Amino acid sequence: MQLPPALHARLAAGPGAAEPLPVERNPAAGAAPFRFAARLVHFPREHEFFEDGDVQRHLYLQDLFTRVAVEPEKPRVPEFTCQVAGCCQVFDTLEDYEHHYHTLHRNMCSFCKRAFPSGHLLDIHILEWHDSLFQILSERQDMYQCLVEGCTEKFKTSKDRKDHLVRCHLYPADFRFDKPKKSRGPATPIATLQVPADALGDDREQSEGDAMEVCSEHVAPRTEPMAERPTYSHRIPSTICFGQGVSRGFKSTKKRSKHQ
Amino acid sequence: MWNRRHGRLRTVGCGMEELRRRRREREAELRKARREQQLVSKRLLRDDTPEEAEGGCVALILGEAEIQQFLWLAQRGTGEKEREGALVSLRRGLQHPETQQTFIRLKGSMRTLVGLLTSNQALLQLEAARCLHELSHSEQSAVAEACLPATSYLLTYLAGHSSDLIELCLYTLGNLIVESESVRRQLLPQGIVPALASCIQSPHLTVLEALGYALSQLLQAKEAPKKIIPSASACSSVLSTPLPQHMLRLLQPGPKLNPGVAVEFAWCLHYIICSQVNNALLITHGAVSTLGLLLLYLAGAVQRSEDAGLELLLCPVLRCLSNLLTEAAGGQVQLRDERVVVSLFIILQFLLQKQPSLLPEGLWLLNNLTANSPGFCTSLLSLDLIEPLLQLLPVSNVVSVLVLTVLCNVAEKGPAYCWRLWPGPLLPSLLDMLAFSDTEVVGQSLELLQLLFLYRPEAVQAFLQQSGLQALKRHEEEAQLQDRVHALQQTALHR
Structure with a gap:
């Protein structure tokens, strides 16, 4: 296929179009036995016209085994500890640290030191557990927000919300970020470091992963967790931070984004 | 981006002839699958560490006792290294279909794995997510469907901040999505569409490419035109989220255009447009002019014979534009520049040489x-x-x-x-x-x-x-x- 040489120059030049030639149709055109008429054609997704392109798309999807943007070996750095006060985790690659930081220190409740997977869940947690107004308001109106981002439903009790989560959103009944408030649990909320892998029979005590359940059952005023601290500090896992400044209370800390 | 790695992985132990034969076979299988409307694919994200680069052959078959042992160590091992190591061994084992079968038959195993996924030990969590990803890639429906208890967590972590974890979750979800309609009937109410929509603002290219993959898998579903794309059905549909605008943003030509990301979203757009649900909406967002400019850009790249993977964009972009032009809502009006025709001829010439099967498009x-x-x-x-x-x-x-x-x-x-x-x-x-x-x-x-x-x-x-x-x-x-x-x-x- 030989393209006119001027064509490439035309692509480089600015937008525009030739003045259209006058259109002048004769009714005899396309009259029987002829049938041509200029037509716009739409093809639906299953049309066989798309077979070749679709097959190539799937060859592309399957053919590849690993990513090509060859990720350089994680550069090793001298071992260092997490800088967040109270956290003593040690790292030898920056990636591991970054992942650790994002997972554990990014969305953390400043009252009970729980880490949450998302800002949305943290906000809900703070509201429900540490905001004294919440209790008062929740007696008058539905205050328990649905945990699913994008769903705006609110409920009178956390139980109603759980029912909603299970029924409408098909969430598991034991969703770990929505443990029901227990009536007066043991005073060792954030203690065990054991992974919440309760599967193999150990269902007694949830770990810090199960954030919502674990903080103390009553609405804790700001000082209370502090007061309790000494009683269980010997069981505080190394990954949990009690320092100031990294965890989130009511104030927003959307400042950090240098890792991105 | 993802790319063909003819080099290291596939030429090990087999010549070009063998490669070509395998590719032809695969192509025939895909063609047959498409005719039966069963065309689905999954992706496998594996770290390219030297010891794993030889592919699946290092995978050891694990027995029940070994799996149990690794799970126990991952939970109770002394020290983080030991626990992480146990999960790494488990993951290697899970590369083998037989280990996968044993794993899902083992009572409580998935529950434990989900527990580890939600653990507060960041690296353990990542490793657990990798195990799930291996399972999601299985060709056996039973194995992939065994991952269903994890989906609410995979979706929850999409709102997190660790790009590695988000990427893994997205590829895992993308694999699960195509498993069956019943899987999608669980993912949709769990809020997969809004979760993907909030992810699309991520600055990480790896996350965006994974997102495009997951979304394209979702939009490929047979029921997509009725249940996933429409803008009428409240929060759980693609057109009612800001996804379309962002997809178009990611397809804007220029130095910021990333081929890997753009390919995925161009396919997403194709699945939306060919369903004819509400193309007027896309046209209002400037789809025709964006795609027109992209066509010019692609012609420029093809002309300079840049091998940047941009040619993969040709097929979906041609389709999107062509179908949009049939819309009464004025697809035509926005396209007046004759450079579109010029670009198309440069592209036709390229296709004739490189991919004649796409010439009709x-x-x-x-x-x-x-x-x-x-x-x-x-x-x-x-x-x-x-x-x-x-x-x-x-x-x-x-x-x-x-x-x-x-x-x-x-x-x-x-x-x-x-x-x-x-x-x-x-x-x-x-x-x-x-x-x-x-x-x-x-x-x-x-x-x-x-x-x-x-x-x-x-x-x-x-x-x-x-x-x-x-x-x-x-x-x-x-x-x-x-x-x-x-x-x-x-x-x-x-x-």
Whole structure:
């Protein structure tokens, strides 16, 4: 296929179009036995016209085994500890640290030191557990927000919300970020470091992963967790931070984004 | 981006011939699957560490006891290294289908794995996510479906901040999505669409590519036009989220365009547009002009023969534009620049050399561009593009019919257009076409001849001189052609 040489120059030049030639149709055109008429054609997704392109798309999807943007070996750095006060985790690659930081220190409740997977869940947690107004308001109106981002439903009790989560959103009944408030649990909320892998029979005590359940059952005023601290500090896992400044209370800390 | 790695992985122990054979086999399988409407694919994200680079062959088959041991160690091991190590061993084992089967039959195993996924130990969590990803990639439905208890967590972590974890969750979800409609019936109420929508603002290219993959898997579903795309059904549909605007943003040409990301979203757009749910909305967001500019950009890249993976964008972009042009909502109005036609020809030339099987898709766009547009038809003539177009005639019957249709689009605009078609190479090419035996090809040639004779009677004389009547005679007996053949014979003889 030989393209006119001027064509490439035309692509480089600015937008525009030739003045259209006058259109002048004769009714005899396309009259029987002829049938041509200029037509716009739409093809639906299953049309066989798309077979070749679709097959190539799937060859592309399957053919590849690993990513090509060859990720350089994680550069090793001298071992260092997490800088967040109270956290003593040690790292030898920056990636591991970054992942650790994002997972554990990014969305953390400043009252009970729980880490949450998302800002949305943290906000809900703070509201429900540490905001004294919440209790008062929740007696008058539905205050328990649905945990699913994008769903705006609110409920009178956390139980109603759980029912909603299970029924409408098909969430598991034991969703770990929505443990029901227990009536007066043991005073060792954030203690065990054991992974919440309760599967193999150990269902007694949830770990810090199960954030919502674990903080103390009553609405804790700001000082209370502090007061309790000494009683269980010997069981505080190394990954949990009690320092100031990294965890989130009511104030927003959307400042950090240098890792991105 | 993801790319073919002909190099390291596949040439180990087998020659080029073997590779080609395997590819042909795979292609035949895919073709068959498509005809049965079963065309689904999954992706496997694995770290390219040296010890794993040899592929699946290092995977050891693990027995029940070993799996149990690794899970126990992952939970209770002393020290983080030991626990992480146990999960790494488990993950390697899970690369093997037999271990996968054993794993899902083992009572409580998935529950433990989900527990580890939600643990507060960041690296343990990542490793657990990798285990799930291996399972999600399984060809056995039972294995992939065993991952269902994890989906609410995978979706929750999409709102997190660790790009590695988000990427893994997205590829895992993308694999699970295509497993069955019942999987999607769980993911949709769990809020997969809003979760993906909030992810699309991520600054990480790896996350965006994974997101595009997951979304394209979702949009490919048979039920997508009714249940996933529509904008009427509240929060759980794609068109009611900001996804379309962001997809178009990620397809804007320029130095920021990332081929890997753009390919995924271009396919997403194709699945949306060909479903014709609410294309007017996309047009309002500027889809036609964005795609038009992208076409110019691709032509530029193809012309410079840059090997950046941009050619993978051609197919979905051609489709999107072409289908959008059929919308009454004014797809045409936004596309006036004749450089679109120029780009398309540069792309056609590229396809002819590299991917002839996609030529029909390019010509389909040319048809939709020229059908109702005197402007583009004039550009074809003024830019001397008729001859290159005619050079495509011998490629295949499908291509011939499309080329002839485009030429008819030009010719039917009247005498001013046909005046430019004759004299020229058109008539000899048409006579060559009459020697073909394919009814459709010949039929379309007859249509074009009729238009040409009608608007440019002088061409009849030349037709007669070049033994046109004999050529017509060949098709006199053909039921679907004879009426038109007779009509043309009459026209020619009574001039």
